[in-house]
Amino acid sequence: MVDEINITILEKISGMVYTYLSQDSIDDAGDDDNDFRSAFPVEYLNSINMPCIPNHELKLKVGVVVMLMRNLKQIMGLCNGTKMIMKLCRKNSIECEILCGSHVGTKYLIPRIEMIPSDTNWPFEFKRVQFPIQICYAMIINKSQGQSLDMVGLYHPKAAFSHIHIYVAISRVTRPEGLHILIDSDDGSSTDITNNVVFEEVFYNLPSVDN
Template sequence: MRHRHGIKSVDKCLRDYISPIDPNRSSRPFGGITVVFGGDYRQTLPVIPKASQGETVGSTLNRSKLWDFCEVFTLRQNMRLYSGNSDERNKIIAEFAKWQLAIGDGKVHRITENPKDDGLVDFEIPEQFIICGTDNSIQSLFDITYPDFLSNMSSYCYLRSRAILTPTNSLVDDINDFMIEKIPGKTHTYFSQDSIDDNGGEDNDFDTAFPVEYLNLINMPCLPKYELQIKVGCTMMLMQNLNQILGLCNGTRMIVTACKKNSVECEILCGSNVGSKHLIPRIDMVPTDTKWPFEFKRTQFPLQLYFAMTINKSQGKFLDTVGLYLPRSVFSHGQLYVVVSRVTSPEGLHILILDDTGCYSNVTSNVVYEEVFYNLPKLDDI
């Protein structure tokens, strides 16, 4: 979801463009041009580092003055869930859809009171979705999410229809490192070239204060890792827009077909360009919003392993099988709803929860900022 300030900037630009043509339209929202917005306020809100609940809610579009000029249309049918072949099956799907909406609206039955009123609610997950495995929790999740992995790893339909989701990038790295060990074959390791540009004159003190070894340790969600390990047959996700016409967009899922010295050959797994092969080169990647006092540049393949990904990154995906790994609870509005609404059937959802002692549990937390729904129309039950 976009920050309301970004939408306001588009509004101002369109008014400026249209004013020389028709001065009367400069006072109308977006210069009198019809603009269509799409989104779900049950899903995650704009990401603002270290923001409070009020700042996050205040960044949404329905807190903007432009919201008064918007006409809201609501969708009432869950298009991800496949219809059943019998009345009993359709009843199960309808109940699952209502449970999804209850999580998204924060209406689940809480088992503990929350005096802080920060949107955090503890509740029980139905036993049908819970994984209770062995001492190796990641292995248990892998066995259920990727059954008969070695026999099916050549099936593109198998690979693109399932994923493991978890709240943080550190957990994603742990799972992906575990998964790549399961793939037979040689591991190809690619190292990035990291550099900085302090723009501070000839002395260049930043080179001394921040050596290359330190830059190699920097990990950001928007950048590939310094040490990228790839095997032929592993699934990857593209992290940058390279060529939208050819389907090489941020978030595109691909499978590695060859590892070359200066490029990685990948085949697209989904979308209108499924089956097409492309050579992915190293590119310069510069994060725009960082805490560092210098301009950091990483030259690396814009790829990351796709077996596991963060909950926020999974928005917009359709998956037949989802494994949710929760060694700690979700921490942001809508994250749990995003997970349970990715699957196409109730049987495709599997949740592994660990409590503070590391034991398996069926209790987790749901975070919903109810005030974000205050000026939205109420939906009838599905």
């Protein structure tokens, strides 16, 4: 859903679309290297999408706001979560300008890097070479933790996994006037009511006051 929102906004921004495709491979091929690799063709590897790494197909435009997904040079402000704006798109590199923090206004060339997910259920080590960025007009609630924003729009199409997710999203905004919430009801219309998901089972075996 986050990707859909970001692509929708990207399409509304004027300018040429630059498409960058990743190079995907597997490292741990086991004893029977040929048979193992044939079971996971490149087309399958390209289809793998995870929140911790950029997608195989990365579409960008000059002027688009992006977020860095890896720590490149922390002392220079290139940290995981840094917001930047696209300034120039080249064949093998992109130029971005930092939008926040002590290095605001500084421009850097971002190269393609090798990214390996640390926690997966696959029987191989998946490797993707791609620019470590993603469009960040929308982001998941977990990724928003630690950020303070003047304007926050919370899109809530279905009940959150737990009530704490809603509180985390709301707490990102610095003032009440900057908070806007869109909630979808079961029939597809907008509503001002949502479920506060609490698992009551956790209270079943609590000791009584007498104990």
